[in-house]
Amino acid sequence: MKNLVIARIATQGVAALLLATGVVPARADEWGTITGRFVYAGSKPTAADIKADKDVEVCGKHKLVSEELTVGADGGIANVVVFVRDKDVKIHPDLAAAKGGTVTLDNKDCRFEPHVAVVQTGQSLVLRNSDTVGHNSNVATIKNSPSNSLIPAGGESKVAFTSEEAIPAQVTCNIHPWMKAWVVVRPNPYAAVSKADGTFEIKGLPAGELELQLWHEKAGYIGEIKVGGTTEKTAKGRKKVTVKAGDNAMGDITLDASLFKK
Amino acid sequence: MDPTNSHHRRHGAALIATLAIAASGCGGVPPAWFRPNMVESTKQRLTPAQESQVATVMLALFGTPDQPVAMPETGLDQAKLDLAAGPVHSDVTGKKNGLYREHCAHCHGVTGDGLGPTAAFLNPYPRDYRPGVFKFKSTERADKPTRDDLVRILHNGIPGTSMPSFALLSDTQVDALVEYVKYLSIRGETELNLMRAFFDLDDDAEGKLPQAREFLVDEMLTPVAEKWRAADDARIAVPEMPADIDLAASIAKGKDLFYGDKANCVKCHGVTGLGDGQANDYDDWNKAIVEIKKEVTGTAERARETKTSGMSAEALAEHRANLAWVDRFHHVLDGDAHRPRTIPPRNLRQGTYRGGRRPLDLYYRIHAGINGAPMPAAKGTIPPEDIWHIVNYVRSLPYGFDGELGADRTTTASTRDRF
Numbered sequence: 170m171k172n173l174v175i176a177r178i179a180t181q182g183v184a185a186l187l188l189a190t191g192v193v194p195a196r197a198d199e200w201g202t203i204t205g206r207f208v209y210a211g212s213k214p215t216a217a218d219i220k221a222d223k224d225v226e227v228c229g230k231h232k233l234v235s236e237e238l239t240v241g242a243d244g245g246i247a248n249v250v251v252f253v254r255d256k257d258v259k260i261h262p263d264l265a266a267a268k269g270g271t272v273t274l275d276n277k278d279c280r281f282e283p284h285v286a287v288v289q290t291g292q293s294l295v296l297r298n299s300d301t302v303g304h305n306s307n308v309a310t311i312k313n314s315p316s317n318s319l320i321p322a323g324g325e326s327k328v329a330f331t332s333e334e335a336i337p338a339q340v341t342c343n344i345h346p347w348m349k350a351w352v353v354v355r356p357n358p359y360a361a362v363s364k365a366d367g368t369f370e371i372k373g374l375p376a377g378e379l380e381l382q383l384w385h386e387k388a389g390y391i392g393e394i395k396v397g398g399t400t401e402k403t404a405k406g407r408k409k410v411t412v413k414a415g416d417n418a419m420g421d422i423t424l425d426a427s428l429f430k431k
Numbered sequence: 432m433d434p435t436n437s438h439h440r441r442h443g444a445a446l447i448a449t450l451a452i453a454a455s456g457c458g459g460v461p462p463a464w465f466r467p468n469m470v471e472s473t474k475q476r477l478t479p480a481q482e483s484q485v486a487t488v489m490l491a492l493f494g495t496p497d498q499p500v501a502m503p504e505t506g507l508d509q510a511k512l513d514l515a516a517g518p519v520h521s522d523v524t525g526k527k528n529g530l531y532r533e534h535c536a537h538c539h540g541v542t543g544d545g546l547g548p549t550a551a552f553l554n555p556y557p558r559d560y561r562p563g564v565f566k567f568k569s570t571e572r573a574d575k576p577t578r579d580d581l582v583r584i585l586h587n588g589i590p591g592t593s594m595p596s597f598a599l600l601s602d603t604q605v606d607a608l609v610e611y612v613k614y615l616s617i618r619g620e621t622e623l624n625l626m627r628a629f630f631d632l633d634d635d636a637e638g639k640l641p642q643a644r645e646f647l648v649d650e651m652l653t654p655v656a657e658k659w660r661a662a663d664d665a666r667i668a669v670p671e672m673p674a675d676i677d678l679a680a681s682i683a684k685g686k687d688l689f690y691g692d693k694a695n696c697v698k699c700h701g702v703t704g705l706g707d708g709q710a711n712d713y714d715d716w717n718k719a720i721v722e723i724k725k726e727v728t729g730t731a732e733r734a735r736e737t738k739t740s741g742m743s744a745e746a747l748a749e750h751r752a753n754l755a756w757v758d759r760f761h762h763v764l765d766g767d768a769h770r771p772r773t774i775p776p777r778n779l780r781q782g783t784y785r786g787g788r789r790p791l792d793l794y795y796r797i798h799a800g801i802n803g804a805p806m807p808a809a810k811g812t813i814p815p816e817d818i819w820h821i822v823n824y825v826r827s828l829p830y831g832f833d834g835e836l837g838a839d840r841t842t843t844a845s846t847r848d849r850f
Binding site: 223224301302303305307309311314315316317318319320321322324326335343344345346402405407427430 | 572573574627630631634692693694695698699709711712715729730732733736737745800805806807808809810811812813
C-alpha cells in the first residue's frame with residue numbers, strides 16, 4: 170500500500186515535469202512515416218544544356234544538362250533535401266540495426282549519380298568511377314577533412330565521415346568542371362532527397378514533435394513554403410511537425426520560383 | 432579597408448570601439464586591431480550585435496596585434512608571439528620585435544587575411560591564413576603543415592610567386608614568425624567557427640552564442656589547435672626511391688602514367704605539359720568569392736523583380752533587408768576580398784616548383800595533391816613506386832620534351848599569357 174502511494178507520487182511527478190517542459194513523450198512503439206511532394210510555383214524552368222569540352226570522345230556522347238534545378242513535367246522538384254534537425258531524436262530499432270555500411274556516389278556518363286547523396290556519420294562514401302575516362306572527386310566538407318582523390322576509370326575511393334555537416338557539401342570533378350554533386354552528412358538516418366517527381370518519404374520516425382529542415386542547392390535553406398494553401402515562413406529551412414504513429418502525409422509543399430534565384 | 436564607407440560605419444563602429452578601448456595605451460599611435468572576417472560575417476547575415484559578440488570573444492581569446500594572447504589550449508608560446516607581434520621596435524636589450532609587421536603584413540595583412548596593401552597587385556595572392564589551409568607541406572592533404580614545413584617555406588620563399596625567402600633572418604626570428612603564422616591561423620579558424628555557429632542556434636537562443644567556456648573554448652578553439660598538434664603525426668610516409676632504378680626506364684614509365692587514364696595528369700597539365708589543360712578553375716579562397724558573388728547577384732535580381740505593391744509589412748521588411756544585404760555585400764567585396772583569379776595548372780616545362788624542387792617535394796605534391804587547389808591526390812590510386820616514376824618524368828620535362836607538342840590546341844586560349 171505504502172509502495173503504491175510512492176509509485177503514484179513518482180508517476181505524477183514525472184508527468185508534471187513533462188508538462189512543464191512541454192515535451193510530448195513518444196511511446197516506444199509509436200513510429201510514423203512522413204511523405205510529401207515539392208512542387209514548383211512558376212513557369213517550369215528549362216535545364217541548360219552542358220557542352221562537354223573535356224574528353225569529348227566519351228563525355229560528348231551523353232546528353233548532359235545542368236542539374237542545379239530539376240523540375241519535372243508536372244512541377245515536381247527533384248533533389249530537395251529534407252532531414253530531421255533534432256539532435257537527440259530517438260532511432261527506430263530497425264534503422265539503428267542497419268547503421269554502418271557504405272553509400273555510393275558514382276561518376277557515370279560524365280555526371281554524378283545520384284546528384285545528392287545522403288550519408289550517416291560512421292558510414293563511408295564510396296566514390297566510384299564507372300566511366301572509361303579518369304575523374305577526380307573533390308569533396309568540400311567543412312567539419313570532416315575535405316578530400317580530393319583521383320578516381321581512375323573503373324576504380325573507386327572511399328571517404329569516411331565522423332561529424333555531421335551543417336550544410337550539404339559540394340562534390341566536384343576538377344577535370345570535368347561541369348560535374349557537380351552534393352553530399353548530406355547527418356548524425357541519424359532521418360534524411361531524404363526528393364525524387365524526380367518531387368516526392369519524398371522519411372520512415373521510422375518517433376511519434377511526437379520534430380523539427381524538419383529543408384534545403385535545395387539553388388535555394389539554400391528554404392525560407393518559405395506553402396502547404397495546404399497557406400504560406401508559411403520557414404526561417405533557416407526549419408519546419409516543426411507533429412508526427413503521429415502511422416502515415417503523415419504533408420501533401421504538396423509548394424516552393425515559389427523566386428526562392429531559386431541564387 | 433576604407434573606414435569611411437557606410438557599411439563599416441554601421442557594422443564596424445561597435446567593434447572598433449570595443450577594440451580601441453582594449454588596445455589603447457600606445458600613446459598617440461592608433462592601436463592596431465584585427466579586422467573581423469567581414470565576408471563570412473556578411474555571408475552569415477550577422478547583426479551588428481552578433482558581430483560585436485564575436486569580436487568580444489575573439490578579443491578575450493586572442494588579444495590584439497600589439498598584445499597577442501597565447502591561451503594554453505592553443506599550444507602556442509607567448510614569448511615567441513611577443514617577438515613577432517606589435518609594431519616594429521627594439522626593446523631595452525636591443526632585441527628587435529614586431530617582425531611580422533615588418534616582414535609579412537604588407538602582403539599577408541595584419542590579420543593574416545591576405546589583404547595587405549600590396550596584395551591586390553600580386554598573382555597569386557598572398558595566403559589568407561584564416562581558413563587554416565596550406566598548400567606546400569609534408570602532411571596528408573587535409574592536415575596542417577608541420578613546423579618544419581613552415582620553416583622551409585620561410586627559408587626558401589615560394590619560387591615563381593612574390594613570396595620572398597627570409598633566409599637572412601636568424602633561426603629565433605624565423606621560429607617566432609612561424610609561431611605567429613600558426614597563431615593567426617588558429618585565430619582565423621576559430622573566428623570562422625564562431626561566425627558559423629549562429630546558424631545552428633535554436634530559436635530560443637535569441638541569436639546569442641552560449642557564453643560558457645565549454646562552448647567558446649572547448650568547441651570553437653580547441654579542435655582547431657588539436658589539428659595543429661596532430662600535424663607531426665600526419666606526415667606522409669615516403670618509401671625510398673628504389674636505389675637500383677634505371678632512370679631512363681623510370682622516366683618512360685612515368686610518362687605513360689602521366690598521360691594514362693589512371694593518373695590523368697595530362698587532363699590539367701596539358702598534352703604539352705604547359706599547364707594548358709583544364710585551366711579555368713579556382714583555388715578554394717578564390718572559389719569562395721566566386722560563389723558568394725553568384726549568391727549576391729541572385730539575391731539582387733530576385734529583389735529587383737519583386738513587386739512591392741500590396742506586400743505585407745513583414746514581406747516588405749524582408750525585401751528591404753535583402754536590398755540592404757546586397758548593398759552591404761558589395762561594400763564588403765570591395766574592401767575585404769580580392770577580385771577572383773583562376774589557378775592554372777603549373778607549367779611543368781619551366782622547372783619552377785612553388786613547393787620546393789627536391790624529388791621528395793614533388794613526391795608530396797603528387798601523393799597528396801595540393802590542398803586548397805584543384806590538383807587531386809594520387810594517394811590510394813597510384814602506388815608509391817609509380818609516384819616515383821612520375822616524379823622522375825616531371826623532373827625530366829624542363830630538359831627535353833617528346834610529348835605531342837601542339838597536338839591538342841582546343842583549350843589553350845591563354846597559353847601565351849603565361850610566358
